Amino acid sequence: MPSAQTSVVEMPSGKDVAYENFPVGSWLLPAELRPYVAVFYAYARAIDDIADSAELVAEEKVVRLSGFERALLGGEIDNPAYAKAHAMRRSLNAAGITSRHCLDLISAFKQDAVQHRYADWPELIHYCDRSAAPVGRFLLDLHGGCRLGYGPADALCNGLQVINHLQDCQDDFRKLDRVYLPMGWFHEEGARVEDLDRTAITPSLRRVVDRCLDGVDRLLVEARALPGGLHSRRLAMESAAILDIARTLVARLRAHDPLARRVQLSKVDYALCCLRGVASVWI
Numbered sequence: 001m002p003s004a005q006t007s008v009v010e011m012p013s014g015k016d017v018a019y020e021n022f023p024v025g026s027w028l029l030p031a032e033l034r035p036y037v038a039v040f041y042a043y044a045r046a047i048d049d050i051a052d053s054a055e056l057v058a059e060e061k062v063v064r065l066s067g068f069e070r071a072l073l074g075g076e077i078d079n080p081a082y083a084k085a086h087a088m089r090r091s092l093n094a095a096g097i098t099s100r101h102c103l104d105l106i107s108a109f110k111q112d113a114v115q116h117r118y119a120d121w122p123e124l125i126h127y128c129d130r131s132a133a134p135v136g137r138f139l140l141d142l143h144g145g146c147r148l149g150y151g152p153a154d155a156l157c158n159g160l161q162v163i164n165h166l167q168d169c170q171d172d173f174r175k176l177d178r179v180y181l182p183m184g185w186f187h188e189e190g191a192r193v194e195d196l197d198r199t200a201i202t203p204s205l206r207r208v209v210d211r212c213l214d215g216v217d218r219l220l221v222e223a224r225a226l227p228g229g230l231h232s233r234r235l236a237m238e239s240a241a242i243l244d245i246a247r248t249l250v251a252r253l254r255a256h257d258p259l260a261r262r263v264q265l266s267k268v269d270y271a272l273c274c275l276r277g278v279a280s281v282w283i
Helices: 004-009 031-052 058-072 080-095 100-114 121-131 133-142 151-167 169-176 183-189 193-197 203-223 233-255 267-282
Strands: none
Touching: 004 058, 004 080, 031 058, 031 080, 031 100, 031 133, 058 080, 058 100, 100 121, 100 133, 121 133, 121 151, 133 151, 151 169, 151 203, 151 233, 169 193, 183 203, 193 203, 203 233, 233 267
């Protein structure tokens, strides 16, 4: 149970690893590294929940995220409200990993607090470079890196982020007045932001969604090189599984209406994606 002081800062959403589009700390990863992944996920979930809270005003979100930033950098030592940031700092020190990835997440989530629209695809990807890519970069650093650098991992994580934006596009609009689909594409396709509040997708909004999926497809093409470039065979299997999950979700989002209900994979679908990914590396 979190302490009363902890609850003043954190805003638990109830989301957990089952909500994510990727296996968090799965059996595919080396057992000795899973605790580091668990600490990172707990930290990222806590600050993401603050940014996504419908109960906090933007200024209060920024204040709380700034507290996490100070704690991550060695401040707020006596404040248990930032326990997850303190644990993250200790974990990073033990693993010899830079705090840059965790700071980038805070930067993105502060942006979430104050920016609710994105003009075009490059602006959206610039946000994803700080809200999603740091997750992959942390995992690469933890597992010995990639011969190809961060690029393919960035592409995979950013693609997953846009997929998540499409899955949650209606909830984001209704609860937070937040829209991650590029505004320029709304104008070009004759769609309106208010279309996100409908019970069924309009033809013009469908075209906007499909353009986003085209962008994800391009990212996943770049990401295909990731498993083969990794030094860790276990992380290669995990990344191949995530690639399969991403491609499957793209196909589902093209075929189904994300406004009618959240487009996601069943446990069986998810398991099949993981098996195909592991097999592609194993073979």
